[in-house]
Amino acid sequence: DAGVIQSPRHEVTEMGQEVTLRCKPISGHNSLFWYRQTMMRGLELLIYFNNNVPIDDSGMPEDRFSAKMPNASFSTLKIQPSEPRDSAVYFCASSSPRSGYTFGSGTRLTVV
Amino acid sequence: SQQGEEDPQALSIQEGENATMNCSYKTSINNLQWYRQNSGRGLVHLILIRSNEREKHSGRLRVTLDTSKKSSSLLITASRAADTASYFCATDERGAQKLVFGQGTRLTINP
Numbered sequence: 573d574a575g576v577i578q579s580p581r582h583e584v585t586e587m588g589q590e591v592t593l594r595c596k597p598i599s600g601h602n603s604l605f606w607y608r609q610t611m612m613r614g615l616e617l618l619i620y621f622n623n624n625v626p627i628d629d630s631g632m633p634e635d636r637f638s639a640k641m642p643n644a645s646f647s648t649l650k651i652q653p654s655e656p657r658d659s660a661v662y663f664c665a666s667s668s669p670r671s672g673y674t675f676g677s678g679t680r681l682t683v684v
Numbered sequence: 685s686q687q688g689e690e691d692p693q694a695l696s697i698q699e700g701e702n703a704t705m706n707c708s709y710k711t712s713i714n715n716l717q718w719y720r721q722n723s724g725r726g727l728v729h730l731i732l733i734r735s736n737e738r739e740k741h742s743g744r745l746r747v748t749l750d751t752s753k754k755s756s757s758l759l760i761t762a763s764r765a766a767d768t769a770s771y772f773c774a775t776d777e778r779g780a781q782k783l784v785f786g787q788g789t790r791l792t793i794n795p
Contacts, residue, residue, distance in 0.1 A: 603781065615772065615785035622781060663726060665783075672717065673774075673783055675727040 578664050578676035585683055590652040593679045596645055597666030605673070606639055606649050607663040615663075621647065654683045689786055690773060696792040703760045705789040707773030708753075714776045716749055717783065718758050721770045730758075730771075735778075763793045 577596040585591050597604050605620040619629040621641045629639070636655070641647040651658055661680050667673040691706045707716070715734045719727040733740045733749045733756065740747045746759040760767055772788045 605782065607785075614787045617782055617784060620782050628780070628782060665727075667783075672729050672732055674729070675719075677726045 576664055576666050576674050576676035578662075578679050580679060581677065582680045583682070585654055585681070587655055587683055588653045589683075590650065591654045591658075591681060591683075593649040593662050593664075593681070595647045595649070595664030595676060597647070597664070598671075598674055599645065601666035601668045601671065601674070602644070603667045604641060604647050605665040605667075606647070607665065607675075608660045609663060609678070610660045618649070651681075654681075656683045659683050690771070690789045692789060693787065694790045694792070696794060697763060699763060699765055699793050699795050701763055703763050703767070703791055703793075705758045705771050705773075705791070707756045707758070707786055709756075709773075709775045709786075710754065711775070712778040713751075714778050716747075716756050717774045717776065718745075718747060718756075719772045719774060719785075721772065721788070723769075727772065760791075765793050765795050767791060768793045 579594045603622050606618040607615050609615045618631045619639045620627055624641045637651055639649045659682050661678045663675050663678045665673045665675045689708045697703055713735055715732050717732045718730045720730055721727045731742045731745055731747050733747050744761045749756045770788045770790050772785050774783045774785045776783055
């Protein structure tokens with residue numbers, strides 16, 4: 573298995589633009605998590621899905637953030653409109669009851 | 685919100701010495717996990733200790749868990765320069781199905 577695959581690896585965008593981050597979890601994993609990492613706030617859980625259903629989105633900072641999981645093999649995190657304070661590394665992770673968590677390599681987002 | 689609190693925030697030791705990092709948490713947990721993150725990279729799972737376990741070993745890693753004190757420690761023995769990284773504890777909260785991370789300890793091994 574190629575692990576959790578995130579794209580793009582790096583994204584630089586202008587303030588106000590829409591940003592879409594993508595994640596392909598490990599096949600067979602039924603939970604998917606989106607995290608954001610910054611120097612100031614560390615690793616924050618934004619939202620997680622279980623069997624494609626959003627379970628807890630209390631970590632989503634604002635209505636500008638939205639996440640979807642249309643099927644078991646794909647999830648997106650969208651920021652619209654983006655702001656400079658959204659600059660961070662966004663990680664996706666997946667897990668199953670029989671396995672631990674596996675993290676993707678992250679997407680480094682810079683909003684200028 | 686962050687549950688785990690790592691201590692110290694930064695640790696610098698000589699190669700060959702042992703490194704100990706501590707983590708405290710607040711809620712009931714199913715398990716506690718330790719992760720490593722090299723600069724600019726993703727998180728790598730190191731070891732998981734369940735709430736009914738008190739100690740676990742994996743190679744040069746030793747993890748302890750004290751649920752009465754809601755604390756855990758990670759010991760890396762005979763440290764190597766390649767161990768330089770940030771180390772995070774994460775708690776799998778009971779009933780919540782999610783992993784909550786602490787702020788991490790930045791470990792530097794000096795050759």
